[in-house]
Amino acid sequence: MRAKRVLTDRESALPALAEAFREHGYDGASLAVLSKATGLGKGSLYNFFPGGKEEMMAAVLDDIDRWFADAIFRPLEDISSPAKAIGLMFDVVSAYFQSGRRVCIIGSLGLNAAGEVFAARVRQYFARWIGAVARCLERGSVPPALAVEHAEEAISGIQGAIVLTRALGDEAAFARVVDRLRSSLLDALDRSG
Amino acid sequence: MRAKRVLTDRESALPALAEAFREHGYDGASLAVLSKATGLGKGSLYNFFPGGKEEMMAAVLDDIDRWFADAIFRPLEDISSPAKAIGLMFDVVSAYFQSGRRVCIIGSLGLNAAGEVFAARVRQYFARWIGAVARCLERGSVPPALAVEHAEEAISGIQGAIVLTRALGDEAAFARVVDRLRSSLLDALDRSG
């Protein structure tokens, strides 16, 4: 049994790390915070992540990438009906961001200098997401240029909805904005299909 | 000459402080950063802002509030043509955020735990902005409920455009998203007027 020889592996610490980075940002998430969030001492943390904070954040980003690929990008390709795929995406995203209470780590990384180290990953995350949505719209006969524009509108709009919801402390605002985005994309599919 | 008796007053330090907070966030903007950004030593900084970092940020927020009231909210009320007022707002906002290169301090304050102290101001900033846009749309005969929804769409969309633009490092994305928002609001005015 080589695989499960350890009681705790770094994988199982990722969700707690992600939540800590989410709530405090990269700067604000001190090792004390990360230690309390995971229940792991500094010794264990540095055993699993020899590269320190930066490696922890990198692992969290990898985890998020994997999750998005599975839960968002792949369905956008696989589901035969583009309208259904888009609708599902908004549902899944709303749940993931807990109607805007939960911050998008990657989006907020791009906002200040602390995240510059991860700039390439941040860019790739958004580019992949926009690309996936645009390709899905194209499958629904939306012209390529218009598809990209709608995809940008959607991803940008979701990020804005998170900012607005956190600022107002009003989850209903998230629902309103996201529903409007959903309608806009579905309308585009209707008109083109 | 009572007014100009001092060589440097706290007012003149505000732009540099704002830029520092903008680029590094509240946590990331250490006193060393703020000192270098303003060219003032710690002595002077604490002479002007006895309350330390928190008072500096509060002063910056006051300054921003004042600027928005003058450059955004008042024109939204005063300009007789709602369509012109909305168009101007998007122009002014695009310039202010430098097509998305510049972060919205207040929006990003809401995103992590460091900004919790300022939660009330953050909420007020967004509520006022949405209110001003909504009232302007109502002046153009857009029904109240729809006006609020469009106003939310605009403010939320602008915040999202900033996030997206910073993430992609692509100012053109900001222009595309914001133009789309502008059209959406002007269309609503057209349909209702």
Add this chain to the structure above:
DNA sequence: ATAACAATGTACCAAGCGGTACATACGGGG
């Protein structure tokens, strides 16, 4: 039972943090 090794807690480090104290430099009003 024991050897080998991963996992962990603790002590420690230099550097940086926000903030304070204070002696000095400065400049306008008497």
Add this chain to the structure above:
DNA sequence: CCCCGTATGTACCGCTTGGTACATTGTTAT
């Protein structure tokens, strides 16, 4: 010209930071 309050640089404070070192534990294979 001097005086007094403001402005400023510097030294310093206690504390936290990210990170390291290491001795100890716990587990597993032999």
